[in-house]
Amino acid sequence: xxxxxxxxxxxxxxxxxxxxxxxxxxxxxxxxxxxxxxxxxxxxxxxxxxxxxxxxxxxxxxxxxxxxxxxxxxxxxxxxxxxxxxxxxxxxxxxxxxxxxxxxxxxxxxxxxxxxxxxxxxxxxxxxxxxxxxxxxxxxxxxxxxxxxx
Amino acid sequence: xxxxxxxxxxxxxxxxxxxxxxxxxxxxxxxxxxxxxxxxxxxxxxxxxxxxxxxxxxxxxxxxxxxxxxxxxxxxxxxxxxxxxxxxxxxxxxxxxxxxxxxxxxxxxxxxxxxxxxxxxxxxxxxxxxxxxxxxxxxxxxxxxxxxxxxxxxxxxxxxxxxxxxxxxxxxx
Numbered sequence: 001x002x003x004x005x006x007x008x009x010x011x012x013x014x015x016x017x018x019x020x021x022x023x024x025x026x027x028x029x030x031x032x033x034x035x036x037x038x039x040x041x042x043x044x045x046x047x048x049x050x051x052x053x054x055x056x057x058x059x060x061x062x063x064x065x066x067x068x069x070x071x072x073x074x075x076x077x078x079x080x081x082x083x084x085x086x087x088x089x090x091x092x093x094x095x096x097x098x099x100x101x102x103x104x105x106x107x108x109x110x111x112x113x114x115x116x117x118x119x120x121x122x123x124x125x126x127x128x129x130x131x132x133x134x135x136x137x138x139x140x141x142x143x144x145x146x147x148x149x150x
Numbered sequence: 151x152x153x154x155x156x157x158x159x160x161x162x163x164x165x166x167x168x169x170x171x172x173x174x175x176x177x178x179x180x181x182x183x184x185x186x187x188x189x190x191x192x193x194x195x196x197x198x199x200x201x202x203x204x205x206x207x208x209x210x211x212x213x214x215x216x217x218x219x220x221x222x223x224x225x226x227x228x229x230x231x232x233x234x235x236x237x238x239x240x241x242x243x244x245x246x247x248x249x250x251x252x253x254x255x256x257x258x259x260x261x262x263x264x265x266x267x268x269x270x271x272x273x274x275x276x277x278x279x280x281x282x283x284x285x286x287x288x289x290x291x292x293x294x295x296x297x298x299x300x301x302x303x304x305x306x307x308x309x310x311x312x313x314x315x316x317x318x319x320x321x322x323x
Contacts, residue, residue: 082305140274
């Protein structure tokens with residue numbers, strides 16, 4: 001039986017150890033997550049205030065910062081609820097276009113099928129709210145198709 | 151009359167189909183010529199034999215049935231359309247009926263799909279509303295009653311469970 005420790009594997013291990021010690025690998029500890037959450041919490045309040053002040057364009061830009069933070073994969077449901085919440089806020093202010101803009105710009109951060117389906121449904125819902133029924137049906141149909149294949 | 155011509159006319163002569171003049175000529179030739187007389191005799195005998203045995207030679211009903219079955223089996227494949235080709239009104243009516251049935255089926259399918267989609271959308275709307283409400287209502291640890299959630303609009307705020315009204319006591323201790 002051949003040894004599983006090859007010189008190539010040793011080299012890879014050494015490089016990984018070096019990068020870890022130098023803090024170059026993106027390892028998110030619970031402390032880091034706590035810090036990210038805290039930052040997002042504050043950023044969220046900024047977005048809400050901007051929406052309240054009807055500074056919708058700025059609000060979307062500030063919201064982008066929340067989604068572009070270094071989130072671990074298991075936090076996707078939390079981010080999804082944030083996306084839905086902010087989308088709802090814009091929609092309630094009669095700003096469906098900003099709601100759609102927010103979703104379009106940040107959909108790339110969502111990778112799981114569940115999130116993608118939820119995003120499609122939300123987009124469909126927004127289009128339905130603004131009377132674009134055909135487009136809404138298109139998104140819901142796509143969500144339904146994904147849900148069936150998933 | 152020559153023998154060759156006489157032999158050609160013998161069958162008609164036996165069947166009494168010749169004109170009287172020609173019949174006389176044939177008769178006089180046969181009376182004189184032995185070979186033509188023999189030919190006439192053999193033709194007459196053959197005719198007599200057929201007359202006597204014609205009933206026996208008739209094919210049996212079973213054979214006819216077999217022949218009929220083979221004929222219908224060997225009819226060309228496209229002959230099914232022959233029925234419609236010969237009856238244009240029935241063909242038009244059939245096409246119209248088929249078109250109507252297909253259209254009805256298609257519209258029914260579309261309607262079903264639309265209903266399914268509408269139900270799907272309405273379910274999402276209900277879920278969405280429920281989630282929105284759950285953000286604004288805060289359930290206590292016993293899940294007894296809902297009160298206004300002070301952190302309703304910020305999902306990043308961690309709500310820690312409070313046991314027995316003591317904020318320092320963790321759950322399970």
